[in-house]
Amino acid sequence: DADVTQTPRNRITKTGKRIMLECSQTKGHDRMYWYRQDPGLGLRLIYYSFDVKDINKGEISDGYSVSRQAQAKFSLSLESAIPNQTALYFCATSGVREGLNTDTQYFGPGTRLTVL
Amino acid sequence: EDQVTQSPEALRLQEGESSSLNCSYTVSGLRGLFWYRQDPGKGPEFLFTLYSAGEEKEKERLKATLTKKESFLHITAPKPEDSATYLCAVPILNDYKLSFGAGTTVTVRA
Numbered sequence: 001d002a003d004v005t006q007t008p009r010n011r012i013t014k015t016g017k018r019i020m021l022e023c024s025q026t027k028g029h030d031r032m033y034w035y036r037q038d039p040g041l042g043l044r045l046i047y048y049s050f051d052v053k054d055i056n057k058g059e060i061s062d063g064y065s066v067s068r069q070a071q072a073k074f075s076l077s078l079e080s081a082i083p084n085q086t087a088l089y090f091c092a093t094s095g096v097r098e099g100l101n102t103d104t105q106y107f108g109p110g111t112r113l114t115v116l
Numbered sequence: 117e118d119q120v121t122q123s124p125e126a127l128r129l130q131e132g133e134s135s136s137l138n139c140s141y142t143v144s145g146l147r148g149l150f151w152y153r154q155d156p157g158k159g160p161e162f163l164f165t166l167y168s169a170g171e172e173k174e175k176e177r178l179k180a181t182l183t184k185k186e187s188f189l190h191i192t193a194p195k196p197e198d199s200a201t202y203l204c205a206v207p208i209l210n211d212y213k214l215s216f217g218a219g220t221t222v223t224v225r226a
Contacts, residue, residue: 004159031212042203042218043160050212058213090159094212103212104150107159 003027004108006091012114019078021089021111029095032074033105034058034066037088046089049074081115088112119143120206122217129224132193137220139204140186149187150214151180152203160203194224 004025013019023032034046035058045058047066055066063085067075078085089112092105119142129135141149148167152160164173166182173180177198179190189202201221205214 033213040218043205043216045213048213088157092159104162104165105214106162107152109159110157112157 004091004093004106006089006108006111008111009109010112012116013081014116015082017081017115019081019113021076021091021113023074023076023091023108025072025091025093025108027093027095027106028071029093029106030071031094031103032068033092033094034064034074034076035090035092036060036085037090037110043090046076078113078115081113083115086113086115120204120215120217122202122204122220124220125218126221127223129191129194129222131195131224131226134190134192134194136191137189137202137222138186139189139217141204141206142185143206143208143215146184147207149182150205151187151189152205154201154203154219156201163202191222194222196224196226198222199224 007022030051033048035043037043044060046064047058049055049068052068065077088110090110091108094103094105121140123138148165150165151163153163154160164180169184171182177192181188201219203216203219205216208215
């Protein structure tokens with residue numbers, strides 16, 4: 001079984017709809033992240049959470065919100081989807097401290113979201 | 117501003133034709149540099165972490181090296197299954213967040 005799972009894997013929706021993307025992990029990690037990936041722009045951080053009570057905005061949080069329901073679950077919501085939110089969305093987790101405030105992030109399989 | 121730049125954007129190789137990918141970074145106080153492999157439509161897969169200049173790590177046909185300003189991912193005698201996008205990333209600010217480069221897409225023809 002995969003350590004980091006995301007649902008749904010694909011979603012097509014219309015402008016103005018509310019969408020929730022879910023992420024679950026069985027790695028026992030404390031830290032969880034949401035990224036979006038667009039062609040030519042690489043991975044950009046939307047939100048991150050270092051534990052259940054700690055949630056922080058990333059570089060592109062406008063139009064998104066998150067919820068950390070438990071250590072293993074981190075959801076991303078688009079309150080009112082717009083076409084430029086069409087992208088690949090990835091969840092990642094980390095939790096084994098390897099250096100000074102550094103650890104390896106492990107990614108889920110992604111959700112392909114299309115907003116029409 | 118911390119920045120990660122990868123070059124080239126795309127690399128087309130013949131099977132067996134060795135080459136190198138570059139990742140240059142402008143962060144103060146490097147706390148690690150990460151390499152990932154990403155197949156189309158899938159999540160990035162962790163390959164290596166390098167922590168200090170001069171460090172090298174290998175996995176099958178891949179070898180990553182690190183200097184004070186850049187890292188190289190060397191692909192020796194590549195095979196078609198090495199075709200993927202290779203991403204590098206560095207921690208930014210003083211926490212666990214990563215800044216990713218845009219990636220190098222490698223295509224290996226048989």
